[in-house]
Amino acid sequence: MGFMQMLEAAWARNDSLVCVGLDPEPQRFPAALRDDPDAVFRFCAAIVDATADLVCAFKPQIAHFAARGAEEALQRLIAHIHAQHPGVPVILDAKRGDIGSTAAYYAEEAFDRYGADAVTLNPYLGRDAVQPFLDRADKGAVLLCRTSNPGARDLQDLVVRDAAGGERRLYQHVAATVAREWNANGNCLLVVGATYPEELADVRRIVGDMPLLVPGVGAQGGDVGAVVRNGRSAAGTGLLISSSRAILYASAGADYAEAARDAALALRDAINRCR
Numbered sequence: 001m002g003f004m005q006m007l008e009a010a011w012a013r014n015d016s017l018v019c020v021g022l023d024p025e026p027q028r029f030p031a032a033l034r035d036d037p038d039a040v041f042r043f044c045a046a047i048v049d050a051t052a053d054l055v056c057a058f059k060p061q062i063a064h065f066a067a068r069g070a071e072e073a074l075q076r077l078i079a080h081i082h083a084q085h086p087g088v089p090v091i092l093d094a095k096r097g098d099i100g101s102t103a104a105y106y107a108e109e110a111f112d113r114y115g116a117d118a119v120t121l122n123p124y125l126g127r128d129a130v131q132p133f134l135d136r137a138d139k140g141a142v143l144l145c146r147t148s149n150p151g152a153r154d155l156q157d158l159v160v161r162d163a164a165g166g167e168r169r170l171y172q173h174v175a176a177t178v179a180r181e182w183n184a185n186g187n188c189l190l191v192v193g194a195t196y197p198e199e200l201a202d203v204r205r206i207v208g209d210m211p212l213l214v215p216g217v218g219a220q221g222g223d224v225g226a227v228v229r230n231g232r233s234a235a236g237t238g239l240l241i242s243s244s245r246a247i248l249y250a251s252a253g254a255d256y257a258e259a260a261r262d263a264a265l266a267l268r269d270a271i272n273r274c275r
């Protein structure tokens with residue numbers, strides 16, 4: 001099954017638009033795991049097993065593994081999700097994009113080495129820098145459009161002139177270009193931060209029903225109600241509302257997995273009340 005079909009099925013099966021981000025920070029792990037050499041895998045697998053029936057996707061963030069040489073743990077974690085929770089898609093958050101010859105290896109890394117179902121991509125090198133990902137029609141290409149951080153304004157809001165002479169903001173141009181030109185295989189999604197609900201509404205108007213990955217609720221303070229109202233598709237889905245730290249570190253104690261489940265459930269229900 002391709003990524004988009006998996007996502008549609010997971011939205012329906014778990015009645016959930018929640019994506020749990022897997023951003024392991026060992027200094028925040030419970031004391032019992034601190035001296036465990038396999039702590040990164042064990043921590044994340046426990047979170048996955050506690051929340052898999054409440055989510056539409058998991059999103060491991062590659063730097064949180066690679067920084068401490070835990071790539072093998074990431075590989076095992078993605079294999080664990082596929083084996084134990086089949087049908088829950090995995091988005092590898094790697095924000096790739098490079099000249100074509102290098103991009104081909106990044107695509108191989110994400111999809112063939114790690115077994116991800118989708119990957120986050122930086123569109124600012126242009127189409128050829130993400131083409132090897134777009135060509136994998138059964139995989140999701142999740143392109144940054146209007147990110148959640150304060151500096152998103154620095155470049156993404158600049159007014160640019162397109163080939164036809166029309167003026168719009170750079171993130172609007174990215175949204176329109178991906179929707180109209182890069183999505184020939186129907187496998188594109190866009191990232192829009194929950195911290196900018198007006199821009200989210202704007203992107204939704206531009207791209208129709210294209211799925212949007214929306215990080216920035218929870219630790220970054222985005223408003224869940226505004227995200228759902230401004231970002232949902234006509235069918236009341238179309239969103240992967242991603243939260244990492246507020247779920248992973250809901251408790252610093254031995255009950256961290258149950259606390260993560262409670263936090264994921266509360267987010268799912270808060271979203272569903274607004275759909």
Ligand SMILES: O=C(O)c1cc(=O)[nH]c(=O)n1[C@@H]1O[C@H](COP(=O)(O)O)[C@@H](O)[C@H]1O
Binds near residue numbers: 120148215217220
């Ligand atoms: O691509 C992303 O996932 C992403 C895009 C964005 O605009 N903002 C953003 O915070 N993220 C990621 O979302 C995660 C942060 O989630 P929280 O811990 O819930 O704030 C990190 O892994 C970020 O890299």
